[in-house]
Amino acid sequence: xxxxxxxxxxxxxxxxxxxxxxxxxxxxxxxxxxxxxxxxxxxxxxxxxxxxxxxxxxxxxxxxxxxxxxxxxxxxxxxxxxxxxxxxxxxxxxxxxxxxxxxxxxxxxxxxxxxxxxxxxxxxxxxxxxxxxxxxxxxxxxxxxxxxxxxxxxxxxxxxxxxxxxxxxxxxxxxxxxxxxxxxxxxxxxxxxxxxxxxxxxxxxxxxxxxxxxxxxxxxxxxxxxxxxxxxxxxxxxxxxxxxxxxxxx
Numbered sequence: 001x002x003x004x005x006x007x008x009x010x011x012x013x014x015x016x017x018x019x020x021x022x023x024x025x026x027x028x029x030x031x032x033x034x035x036x037x038x039x040x041x042x043x044x045x046x047x048x049x050x051x052x053x054x055x056x057x058x059x060x061x062x063x064x065x066x067x068x069x070x071x072x073x074x075x076x077x078x079x080x081x082x083x084x085x086x087x088x089x090x091x092x093x094x095x096x097x098x099x100x101x102x103x104x105x106x107x108x109x110x111x112x113x114x115x116x117x118x119x120x121x122x123x124x125x126x127x128x129x130x131x132x133x134x135x136x137x138x139x140x141x142x143x144x145x146x147x148x149x150x151x152x153x154x155x156x157x158x159x160x161x162x163x164x165x166x167x168x169x170x171x172x173x174x175x176x177x178x179x180x181x182x183x184x185x186x187x188x189x190x191x192x193x194x195x196x197x198x199x200x201x202x203x204x205x206x207x208x209x210x211x212x213x214x215x216x217x218x219x220x221x222x223x224x225x226x227x228x229x230x231x232x233x234x235x236x237x238x239x240x241x242x243x244x245x246x247x248x249x250x
Contacts, residue, residue: 009119024191029234031196034089034227039195044092044226047189054181058132060106062175063182066095066212073211080207081223086198091227095208096183098175100168101217107132135162136174142167172219179221186224196229 044067051065068077074093081087111128114120138145145166155161165171187197200223208220 024188028187028191029196029229029238030086030198031225031227031229031233032084032086032198032235033230033233034086034091034196034225035230035233037091037228039091039190039226039228043193043195047186047193048094050189051182051186054178054185056178056181057174058107058127058135059110060103060132060136061178062099062102062106063179064097064099064218065182065186066097068093068095068211076211077208077223080211081200081203081225084200084202084225086200086225087223089227089230090198090225091195092225094186094224094226095212096179096186096221096224097212097214098172098179098219098221099217100171100175100219101215103132103136103171136165136171138165138167138171145170176219176221179219183222183224190226194228195226196233197227198225199223200225 048065048067052061052063056062068074077093077095078084078087087093107128111125114125114128134148138148145168149164149166152161152163152166156163165174183199187199190197203220203223205220208214208223209216209218214220
């Protein structure tokens with residue numbers, strides 16, 4: 001089996017009109033009321049597939065996205081979203097779930113995929129085989145995480161080093177960050193197809209986990225309501241605070 005990455009591999013990026021992408025970004029708004037127009041199944045499935053192209057840490061893909069379609073589940077989900085208008089009127093509801101507990105399974109699947117390819121370096125294979133369990137593992141009661149924290153604190157005095165996750169909470173934060181990147185992909189993909197969305201964080205996570213039969217280790221990052229914006233669905237002009245508060249050059 002080939003054990004060295006193909007250094008000649010290259011993908012030339014296609015050329016796009018930047019204005020088209022800027023228009024998609026600027027026209028994305030959080031829509032609070034949707035029309036009765038449905039989203040075609042083919043469009044929704046394509047947008048969900050594009051969701052999975054989002055960048056994510058170590059390509060461990062610690063996410064799951066549930067397109068809730070069964071009427072009983074949908075009604076329960078709307079109630080779990082506090083009966084918000086965006087949820088009630090949406091043509092589609094997607095629950096974005098962070099899965100910090102799937103990193104071992106996904107590392108194994110990545111290793112099998114890279115092995116079948118035969119075009120990746122031994123160091124990359126070793127990364128998934130040996131390093132991922134160390135980097136993302138915290139052990140029972142986060143005891144291993146405590147040992148990692150001590151070692152990283154000592155080594156960090158002398159050179160840069162990855163710090164964390166050291167606890168289950170930190171590993172949850174890692175997975176939620178990955179999941180949020182996928183959510184942005186989904187919302188922009190919907191906008192590119194002429195539909196809109198609203199990310200909902202006002203929801204009962206415990207009830208949603210029960211609806212989807214998720215384990216306690218799963219974290220519901222948000223619910224995304226999607227559809228065609230209705231008249232009055234945008235509550236007003238977009239408001240952003242001065243960019244000088246958030247953008248810096250150092």
